[in-house]
Amino acid sequence: MEMVVVAPPAPGKVEDLKRRFFATPLQALLSLMSLAIMAFVVWKLLDWAVFSAVFTTSGGPEACQAAAGACWSVIAARWRIILFGLYPFEEQWRSALACVAVVVMTVLSCIPAFWTGRRIALVWGAGTALYYVLMKGGVLGLSYVGEEAWGGLALTLFIFVTTCLIGFPLAVCLALLRRSELPWISRTTALIIDGVRSLPLISILFTFAIVLPFALPQWLVGDKLYRVILGSALFFSAYQAEIVRGGMQGVPAGQEEAAMALGMSYWQRISRILLPQAMRNALPATINQFVISFKETSLVVIVGFFEILASGNAAYGTGEWRFAYVEVYAFIAFIYFIFVFSLSRYGAFLERRMSVGER
Amino acid sequence: MVSLLRNQKVRNALLQVLYVGALAALVLAGVVIARRNLAEQGITSGFDFLYKSTGWDVNFSLLPATANDPYWWFFLIGIINTLFLGTVGLMLATLVGTIVGLARTSSNELARLLGRTYVDIFRNIPLILQVFFWYAVITHLPTPRAAHEAWGMMLTSRGLYVPIPNVGAIAFAAAILAVIAAIALPVWLGRTSRLSQPFGERLGIQLAAAATALATAAVILALGRLPDLPLLDFPALQGLNLKGGLRIPPEFSALAIAIAIYGGSYIAEIVRGGFKSVGKGQMEAALSLGLSPWRVFTLVRLPLALRAMLPILANQYVWLMKATTMGIAVGFTDFFMIVALTINHSGQTLETIGILMAGFLAINLSLAAIFNRINKAIALKGNQLRA
Numbered sequence: 150m151e152m153v154v155v156a157p158p159a160p161g162k163v164e165d166l167k168r169r170f171f172a173t174p175l176q177a178l179l180s181l182m183s184l185a186i187m188a189f190v191v192w193k194l195l196d197w198a199v200f201s202a203v204f205t206t207s208g209g210p211e212a213c214q215a216a217a218g219a220c221w222s223v224i225a226a227r228w229r230i231i232l233f234g235l236y237p238f239e240e241q242w243r244s245a246l247a248c249v250a251v252v253v254m255t256v257l258s259c260i261p262a263f264w265t266g267r268r269i270a271l272v273w274g275a276g277t278a279l280y281y282v283l284m285k286g287g288v289l290g291l292s293y294v295g296e297e298a299w300g301g302l303a304l305t306l307f308i309f310v311t312t313c314l315i316g317f318p319l320a321v322c323l324a325l326l327r328r329s330e331l332p333w334i335s336r337t338t339a340l341i342i343d344g345v346r347s348l349p350l351i352s353i354l355f356t357f358a359i360v361l362p363f364a365l366p367q368w369l370v371g372d373k374l375y376r377v378i379l380g381s382a383l384f385f386s387a388y389q390a391e392i393v394r395g396g397m398q399g400v401p402a403g404q405e406e407a408a409m410a411l412g413m414s415y416w417q418r419i420s421r422i423l424l425p426q427a428m429r430n431a432l433p434a435t436i437n438q439f440v441i442s443f444k445e446t447s448l449v450v451i452v453g454f455f456e457i458l459a460s461g462n463a464a465y466g467t468g469e470w471r472f473a474y475v476e477v478y479a480f481i482a483f484i485y486f487i488f489v490f491s492l493s494r495y496g497a498f499l500e501r502r503m504s505v506g507e508r
Numbered sequence: 509m510v511s512l513l514r515n516q517k518v519r520n521a522l523l524q525v526l527y528v529g530a531l532a533a534l535v536l537a538g539v540v541i542a543r544r545n546l547a548e549q550g551i552t553s554g555f556d557f558l559y560k561s562t563g564w565d566v567n568f569s570l571l572p573a574t575a576n577d578p579y580w581w582f583f584l585i586g587i588i589n590t591l592f593l594g595t596v597g598l599m600l601a602t603l604v605g606t607i608v609g610l611a612r613t614s615s616n617e618l619a620r621l622l623g624r625t626y627v628d629i630f631r632n633i634p635l636i637l638q639v640f641f642w643y644a645v646i647t648h649l650p651t652p653r654a655a656h657e658a659w660g661m662m663l664t665s666r667g668l669y670v671p672i673p674n675v676g677a678i679a680f681a682a683a684i685l686a687v688i689a690a691i692a693l694p695v696w697l698g699r700t701s702r703l704s705q706p707f708g709e710r711l712g713i714q715l716a717a718a719a720t721a722l723a724t725a726a727v728i729l730a731l732g733r734l735p736d737l738p739l740l741d742f743p744a745l746q747g748l749n750l751k752g753g754l755r756i757p758p759e760f761s762a763l764a765i766a767i768a769i770y771g772g773s774y775i776a777e778i779v780r781g782g783f784k785s786v787g788k789g790q791m792e793a794a795l796s797l798g799l800s801p802w803r804v805f806t807l808v809r810l811p812l813a814l815r816a817m818l819p820i821l822a823n824q825y826v827w828l829m830k831a832t833t834m835g836i837a838v839g840f841t842d843f844f845m846i847v848a849l850t851i852n853h854s855g856q857t858l859e860t861i862g863i864l865m866a867g868f869l870a871i872n873l874s875l876a877a878i879f880n881r882i883n884k885a886i887a888l889k890g891n892q893l894r895a
Contacts, residue, residue, distance in 0.1 A: 170618065349868065364539065450837070
């Protein structure tokens with residue numbers, strides 16, 4: 150006898166909608182409520198940000214203030230302060246180029262082809278050096294600009310990059326020291342890591358910026374910027390060390406024993422066997438930590454740096470744009486959002502990619 | 509000598525001594541230099557300064573504070589402010605996070621989309637930016653003379669004014685405790701195994717307990733009432749300022765709102781993860797036993813999800829508690845701001861930094877201890893794993 154297979158009728162558009170959103174009265178209520186909230190918020194936002202907004206500077210602040218919607222002319226008038234801070238006006242192209250260099254460097258290091266220790270070090274070393282030369286000048290015919298004049302987005306990016314650049318190797322060292330077989334070394338390191346982790350970042354930045362000069366000999370004090378970067382790197386490395394250590398714990402003990410049996414030295418075992426595998430395990434959490442520390446660079450505003458948040462405060466805080474604070478904060482939030490959101494999406498992508506490899 | 513260095517044990521001991529010694533020497537050198545530098549500025553080290561009066565004031569305090577109070581009292585005020593802001597922030601963030609997290613796990617696609625949009629937006633904007641934003645919004649509200657009024661509350665640039673009952677402080681606190689008991693008692697009665705009634709038949713007892721607690725609250729309020737004043741003290745305009753009511757300063761509300769919104773987006777993800785970790789079979793088994801959807805949720809899904817998310821939630825709470833240090837950005841006198849002000853005014857740098865570290869260590873450790881207790885109470889008990 151022949152089996153007759155009857156395919157269920159393909160649902161029509163209306164039935165599909167009904168099934169997805171109005172299956173039960175409760176579902177229908179939920180759908181309608183969500184729809185109402187969404188429609189309200191989207192409409193209000195669009196109206197404020199686009200339809201009733203003022204985009205040109207021609208009317209000046211007064212016309213802008215009178216408008217019902219957003220006053221984007223404050224951005225048009227003050228974007229240079231927000232992005233570049235107090236950097237000399239004619240030289241701001243250097244600051245912009247430096248930002249581009251950092252972004253290119255970050256994008257490059259997201260490509261798997263660059264994931265060997267040497268290449269990633271090369272990319273980051275070259276990128277940071279390029280940034281430094283562009284910003285500071287004094288060579289190649291570029292005029293000298295001291296660190297105290299750096300500001301805006303460029304400073305935010307610099308602090309982030311140098312924090313990672315110093316913090317990452319430090320984190321690997323701390324993780325290795327913490328898993329040392331010598332009890333006093335591992336205990337002391339654990340104490341340092343846990344101590345730093347239990348303190349808020351602001352208090353560490355404050356200590357490094359304001360208190361540390363008392364505890365250092367004169368010749369070691371250096372610029373406040375570099376002290377703050379050191380503090381932020383220490384904080385980053387304490388968290389990152391735990392992530393790296395977690396990655397190391399995920400490497401089967403047999404791997405290291407096999408390496409030992411082959412007669413590899415400690416450094417060979419670490420650099421050829423343990424770290425590559427541990428890094429792979431720790432990658433998703435590491436990206437997450439990068440995301441967090443990018444957001445946390447904004448805290449340096451508290452110890453008096455002119456990074457993007459402080460320059461935003463200055464952009465609306467002085468003179469005739471005092472009313473336009475929402476627009477300025479929205480602009481800064483948008484910049485942060487682009488960086489952080491793309492980084493965290495990238496992290497999610499990596500996680501999926503790696504879990505596919507695992508199967 | 510060389511043969512001694514080749515000896516593994518000697519080498520290990522030497523390495524450890526070198527490492528610990530170098531670190532200790534670094535710290536010691538720092539302290540010695542700092543003491544010399546401070547002594548040059550005429551600052552004597554030691555903790556005597558704790559008993560001197562500060563000479564400056566704090567803008568927010570739950571305890572009475574004047575410029576004549578000693579430093580130790582101010583440190584205490586700072587810690588209480590931090591804990592208070594932290595607790596309010598945690599509760600609000602948990603509320604927001606639970607709602608958004610439930611929306612994210614809902615079976616409704618639109619609700620999921622709404623929750624996801626919320627998380628994506630607010631998680632990706634730094635907390636301090638949100639604090640600045642809300643502070644700017646609140647301080648740009650109209651002056652008291654043109655205040656927004658709603659349900660007896662007044663929204664002004666000087667803060668939010670809410671009506672407050674005219675009762676003594678102790679009676680007020682006791683009444684709040686009674687109200688909390690009115691919520692907590694029925695929940696506890698519904699779950700405890702100390703009662704002889706079966707779990708389903710306790711509604712009467714629960715209602716009676718809640719009613720008793722609420723009645724107690726009412727009696728406390730009536731007894732503690734200040735004489736010759738109306739029961740509720742409404743804020744009202746008097747001259748150029750508002751009189752009466754309770755003023756919630758803009759610094760506090762900005763921080764609480766920002767922590768609630770930002771922390772809520774993180775907690776939402778934790779809540780979602782917790783619910784995702786509950787096996788589908790558990791729910792199906794519960795449904796096939798004939799439990800109503802509500803009971804499936806409260807008796808099966810929620811407890812299992814809670815168990816999965818509590819350890820992560822504890823970390824998040826510790827983080828949020830530390831985030832109260834953002835107070836210094838808008839001038840809220842939390843523990844850290846008191847520390848910073850003390851260093852500015854008294855110059856007792858090393859001692860104050862020590863107090864700062866000890867304070868946060870104590871806060872972190874006690875939070876961790878509380879959560880370990882809770883965790884232990886709801887963790888899987890040994891034999892439950894046996895199938």
